[in-house]
Amino acid sequence: MRLTTKNCLRGVLLTLFAGLLPACASVSPWGTAGQFDLAEDERRIWTRSIEEAKRLDESGQLYRSSETVEYVNGVALKLVPQTLRGNGQFDIRVRIIKNPLLNAFALSHGAIYIHTGMLAKLENEAQLATILAHELAHITHRHPVQHFRTIQNVSTAMALLKIAALPAGPYGSLIGLLGAMGATAAVSGYSRSMESEADANGLRLTIQAGYDPSQSPKVFEHIQKELEERKIDEPFFFGSHPRLQERKENYAHLLAEEYGDKTGKKGDEEFAESIYPLLLDNAQMDMSLGRSSWAEETIRRAMNIRPADPSGHYHLGEMFRRRGQEKDLEQGERSYRSALECDEEFAPAYRGLGMIYLKQGKKEEAQGAFARYLVLSPQAEDRAYIEQYLPKSGGIN
């Protein structure tokens, strides 16, 4: 065949058309039609997703408190559609990432990730179900494969550029651990239509599981308001203003159009009890990000859940001691004392008191508090530091 301009153009068009074919191929949601069968490219996506999940699992960044992890997985299992339960193909499992930024994402093979920061911002089980169901819908509707078929045809390079241009910095650079699968799901999300599909199907799953749908738009309203009030801009999908606005509008529209009369379970108490330890842990991470007002708010929320638990009061004392602003030492002292009112044998509160007394120049009170700390906690990891402050080792200068 002669190589003419016309032939070249025809070749390019044929190549483009051939490239578009997989993208146009219909992708039925799992559990709606036919057998569970992965196409070659989808199999590759699953393989990569499993590799990325393995990397995250081994990164030391997963939150391991079994009480919270089991609870969150229990909620997720209630949302899994009947048609997909027990088919042995999916391992729908939620992992919690130690990260104070707002985010949740899913990988195609069934792994759902939610950040401690996101969990700490939710108010009840129905709101947790909203987020998990949205992510679950990305899995059941096979959005990863649809997305990657599109970007392979349009411009893989553009997608990679987007990923590479992410804001780095602490916690934001979690993305360094993720490959293309996780980065897309966690950061940019999918196309507007796929996200809307996840909203609609997620809400349907939430209602089917018996949750109050009126809580769904509230999640996004609440988060958006907090981000705006604090003028915070975060790198991930659920911390992005336009994406939150889309979710808020979509859920409000779906409620008004389709589910206005539906009610259901909110699950305030179960949720609060189950995420109590996570609230305190996430507050520490917020402190590392310099977000002490969020940390304080989260700790106070935890204290409302279990007012008689010394841990909340102690963490508030720690927050004041570490922040070190005007009057923080006095407030810290009060918080440690409140912890001891809850439990007079709560050792860490004595250490906190001792450190505050040291800074206030109250040497005798400091030594008394440190001595009590070591009596109550003889195996304390920081024993060597504390012994320096006691008289027999030369005391405090």
Added chain:
Amino acid sequence: MQRLVWLGLLFICGCSLWVPVGGPYVSSEHAYEVDLPSNWRRASSIRDGLTMTRDGVTLQVVRIARDPFDKELPFTKRKLDKGMLPQEAAEVVIDNFRSNRDISNFQVSENQPAMVGGYPGFKISYSFQTKGNLRKEGVYYGVLVDQWFYRLFLEAPARHYFPKDRPALEQMKETFKIKL
């Protein structure tokens, strides 16, 4: 040919960045003195402290440096403060490591008080994994003196290099004196 000339020049420039050390070292700019081990080299182009290696920075690196205590740390937003106890300063340094998302599985195996340069400071022993899955260990001495935060640390791959190079860091720490 031209490429070879460029490569040669690069090689010569690269070599001159690393200067052999050994014996007493006095930093009048940073107000300390320390005995440096022989067979190590320091980076002559790095001015904000002493950066040394024996076999190459990917295999071991020792840093001796000081900064104003209120200088922002690279990863955590928490800051060191002049009135901090050594234990509190150690907490901030550990928080800085934990906030570094370029490393994973960061673990502290030791956090103890230590005399550093003649002042009460702290010592942290730790390990972590790099992005390339290399397990590294480190030992970090720090101390707040006046408006300064002094630190000496060694980081090296956990296998072979860290145990081999740790005595050199300990030796440097023993001879390290702050001369304010």
